Amino acid sequence: MNIAQQDRPGRGQRWAAASGIVAAGFAAGAGELLAGIVSPSVSPVTAVGGAVIDAVPGPVKDWAISLFGTGDKAALLVSMGLVMAAVAASAGVLEYRRRFVGFAIFAAMGLIGFFSVLTRAQMTVGATFVPLMAAAVGIAILRMLLLLLKKKEADAAAPARAADAQVAVDAVRPPASRRRFLQAFWITTAVTAVGGTFAALWRGASAAVAERRAGITLPVPASPAPAIPTGAALTVPGITPLVVPNDDFYRIDTALSVPALDPDTWRLRVTGMVEREVEVDLATILAKPLLERHVTIACVSNNVGGDLIGNAKWLGWPIRELLAEAGPLDGADMVLSRSSDGWTAGTPLSSLTDDRDALLAVGMNGEPLPLEHGFPARLIVPGLFGYVSATKWVVELKVTRFSDDVAYWTTRGWSERGPVKLSSRIDVPALRKSVSAGTVAVAGVAWSQHTGVSAVDVRINRGDWQPAELAPAISKDTWVQWQASLDLSPGSYELQVRATDRNGVQQVEETAPVVPDGSTGFHTITVDVQQ
Ligand SMILES: Nc1nc2c(c(=O)[nH]1)N[C@H]1C(S)=C(S)[C@@H](COP(=O)(O)O)O[C@H]1N2
């Protein structure tokens, strides 16, 4: 009798519904955590929420706000959670009854997340994968739970039949399969609860900071960026944009989770070998006469031909003015800048105080710095690799000596000093893209920040160097674009590029690895020319 009760058909379905909810919760939590790493400003939940807000008609929005007040966002999230739980429960039951039906519902939820991310302004390629991966995780969890559940149900049914057949069985002891299912179910539930709470707190913090960031209006620069010369941006299809949009800008840092700094409480302190310590907040910086400048920043880990380089329009306060307020003492030759997560860079004091307009940047391409790129403030120093200069989420500038202090990467095999190396890259034709015979367009970028590029040459199959056409540079602190038209008949060719800086120095041909202070060598590609 007891066994017969356990075997009621509704019971398995209830467990299946619960399994669906737990699997979906687990997937949502995993998605939020993954988003926190790969795309902090847009996650599946915030994307779907944002898409719902955009889709809801105005009057309904007004009604919701009048009903829930400032709790409108919380109300939206709770409603989303309830809808999702209901859908996930049905998915669990349907999958229990018939394979793949529930999986299809999970996949559909993943697709809704995918399309919601696509509608978001902060969309990145990485962000679009997150909902799909979360859905895959959900399906895997649901499959595991339902397999165990089916086993449990089958075992529960078996002794009942056995009893009917009057065979002596130990029916009182619950079968191992029942224990295994319950264990898996409750462990998954516990992991979901703990991970979900963590994800909610973490995402909540960055969401709050993202909201504060959206409320910031950048001041009009006292010194606007010089106009981009006509012709500086070539129109060759496939060339990297002259100014890289924030969403496409390369990102390099050691931060597993992007720091979420409250702009209202953030402070930057100047300490160390100074006459007086100085502390500034964001409002103080925004009230200073700010400069806007195009500067190309690059990573020392960029291999020849690599894409760890980008050019943006930065808005900021010259660091030399901040340092002047503190008064560096004689003998100091380095500034150790520290970020909120403890990362440090060691920059020569002279490159922060000379006329190169090293900036304490607060704006990037007309917006407050994106969270990923150092909100609320970072350093931008023309001519130096990022690892010795471009500290994001900066909270301290310690004036010191190279002989007294070491920076994060210096203790890990990288050079103490990191001036950018003269280099060039072929963007067009793209890798593994065949072109048609005749006039073949070749184009790319070349850089030697704070020195400038004066010429770019290309050569075919190590023949004579031929001058490429150099577009006008925005400034000597930015990369330049170049192009050449080559007459090529069908066949396979090796193409190389070489830049010359404004001092007449030529790019180094000998190859060097990125460690310890940046790669050298000519970017070399193979072009397949078709009939
Ligand atoms: N706080 C912090 N700032 C950092 C780093 C880091 O790991 N942590 N990496 C640096 C390196 S190596 C580079 S190349 C640049 C990259 O800046 P971006 O991510 O805005 O392109 O940031 C620099 N600033």
Ligand SMILES: [Mo]
């Ligand atoms: Mo870097």
